[in-house]
Amino acid sequence: MDVAMETILFEVEDGVATLTLNRPERLNSFNDRMHDELRQALARVRVGRADGSVRVLVLTGAGRGFCAGQDLSDRNVAPGGEAVDLGASVEKNYKPLVLALRALELPVIAAVNGVAAGAGANIALACDLVFAARSASFIQAFSKLGLIPDTGGTWILPRLLGPARALGLALLGERLSAEQAEQWGLIWKTVDDAALMSTVGAVARQLAQGPTFGYAQTKKAIWESSLRGLEAQLDVERDLMSACGRSEDYREGVAAFMDKRAPQFKGR
Structure with missing residues (x-):
């Protein structure tokens, strides 16, 4: 395009x-x-x-x-x-x-x-x-x-x-x-x-080709970290980790690891 x-x-x-x-x-x-x-x-x-x-x-x-x-x-x-x-x-x-x-x-x-x-x-x-x-x-x-x-x-x-x-x-x-x-x-x-x-x-x-959903959460956590104290940032890590754990990319990453194959991430 x-x-x-x-x-x-x-x-x-x-x-x-x-x-x-x-x-x-x-x-x-x-x-x-x-x-x-x-x-x-x-x-x-x-x-x-x-x-x-x-x-x-x-x-x-x-x-x-x-x-x-x-x-x-x-x-x-x-x-x-x-x-x-x-x-x-x-x-x-x-x-x-x-x-x-x-x-x-x-x-x-x-x-x-x-x-x-x-x-x-x-x-x-x-x-x-x-x-x-x-x-x-x-x-x-x-x-x-x-x-x-x-x-x-x-x-x-x-x-x-x-x-x-x-x-x-x-x-x-x-x-x-x-x-x-x-x-x-x-x-x-x-x-x-x-x-x-x-x-x-x-x-x-x-x-x-990577897990772009996880990349987005990593960006969010790091760029905004200077605005918070440690305890608040740990809460953010908890919440974003929960979101990553519910993503298709995480499920695909685990499945690919178990199957010993290259993952096919979709960014979701």
């Missing part, structure tokens, strides 16, 4: 949806049209998750960059030179985008093929697994414009890195290499540039 759009590419094959930001001449920076098309694509992913045709989402960028954040030539100042309400753009576009990615009941993989700056960096970090090309980099570029990290940056960075490194990245806006990001635990893995998409593709196909 292929969907023709202006600013993104979207295709589904073997249960893997691949969403490619496709404004390479602008380093795939966001404009209003791209946000509209992203909403459409993620709606298709949700429909595919419901009917079983989509079991993993891969997010990447076309050309030499992943995403350079907001396209400042698209809408950065009002015609009279007065500043626009950037908070309105966050509320309309970036907040729902992060929440939509986090709410998907399937694994979401970012394949960062080049620079990921500003909102582009934090969209990648909002995914469940982040693979980066060795030449890729992450830049919290907001401070250069007198802004704060948005798109979940002020929530994600201190939780992954602690306040010292989060503040260093946010205030200084320095480039963080993919290899340093991996060493700091900001991303999952760095791979050679030429191997990025083949590596991500193999992982995506592996996950697409």
